Structure formats: structure tokens, C-alpha cells
Amino acid sequence: MTYVVSYLVTCVVFLGLDFLWLTGSSKFYRSHLGELLLDQPNFVAAGAFYIIYVTGISFFAVMPAANSGSWPTALLSGALLGLVAFGTYDMTNLATIKGWSLEASMVDMMWGIFITATSALAGYFSVLAAQKLI
Numbered sequence: 001m002t003y004v005v006s007y008l009v010t011c012v013v014f015l016g017l018d019f020l021w022l023t024g025s026s027k028f029y030r031s032h033l034g035e036l037l038l039d040q041p042n043f044v045a046a047g048a049f050y051i052i053y054v055t056g057i058s059f060f061a062v063m064p065a066a067n068s069g070s071w072p073t074a075l076l077s078g079a080l081l082g083l084v085a086f087g088t089y090d091m092t093n094l095a096t097i098k099g100w101s102l103e104a105s106m107v108d109m110m111w112g113i114f115i116t117a118t119s120a121l122a123g124y125f126s127v128l129a130a131q132k133l134i
Contacts, residue, residue: 005130006062010123011054017115018050025107032101054119056081061120066127078120079113086112 030037060081065074090105 002066002127002130003058003063006066006123006127007054007058009126010057010062010119011050013122014054014057014115014119015050017118021111021115028107029104032104034099036097036099053085056085057116057120058123061116062123062127065120065124071121071124074120074124075117078117081120082112082114082116083109085116 057078061074061077064077065071086109090108093100094102094105
């Protein structure tokens with residue numbers, strides 16, 4: 001049950017922050033990526049990303065931190081995962097898509113580091129809270 005709570009908290013934090021980010025930064029991305037963006041997101045693909053990525057945050061950052069009892073592990077592992085995942089996406093796009101923006105890639109990578117580290121930290125603290133209740 002602890003792991004379910006952790007996954008759900010991590011997911012809610014990630015989705016909430018990403019919603020705020022994407023709605024608040026849409027003009028930035030539109031100005032840098034322009035016609036590369038769809039008029040309407042593919043919600044099935046987005047949903048698949050969120051399920052897969054939050055699973056990765058839980059497995060690679062939250063659970064190792066919970067097992068070691070170390071919030072810095074959650075923070076650093078989350079930040080590294082964010083850099084690797086968002087960096088892979090952004091640098092691959094920069095290398096292969098005509099018109100992809102370096103500035104958008106840098107901003108997106110920084111966002112990936114922040115949101116993943118923050119979500120991992122929230123997931124870690126939810127494990128601690130769940131363990132105290134059980």
C-alpha cells in the first residue's frame with residue numbers, strides 16, 4: 001500500500017506541476033517551436049508518457065530514497081533522471097528536427113530536472129507519511 005500511495009502522490013504532483021507549466025508557458029513553446037506543435041495535444045500519447053514516466057520516478061528515485069531513508073537521494077536521483085529523460089528527448093529533437101530550438105531545449109531540460117526532482121521528493125515524503133500511518 002505504501003508504494004501505491006507513493007505512486008499516486010508522485011503522479012498528482014507531477015501532473016499538477018506540468019499542467020501549470022504547460023498552460024503558463026504555451027506562448028514560449030509556440031514562439032520557439034511554432035508550426036512543429038500540434039493545435040491540440042495527443043492525449044493518449046500524453047497519458048502513456050505520464051504513466052511510464054511516473055513509474056520511472058517511483059522506481060529510480062522514490063523507492064531507492066525510501067529504502068535508504070534519505071531525502072537527498074530522492075532529490076538528486078530525481079534531478080538526474082529528469083536531466084537524462086528530458087535531455088534525451090530535447091537533444092534528440094535538436095539533432096534530428098529542422099527548426100527545433102536550442103533555447104526551448106535548454107528551458108525544457110531545466111524544467112525536467114525541477115519537476116522530476118520535486119515529484120520524487122513528494123513521493124519520498126509520502127512514503128514516510130504512509131509508513132507512520134501503517
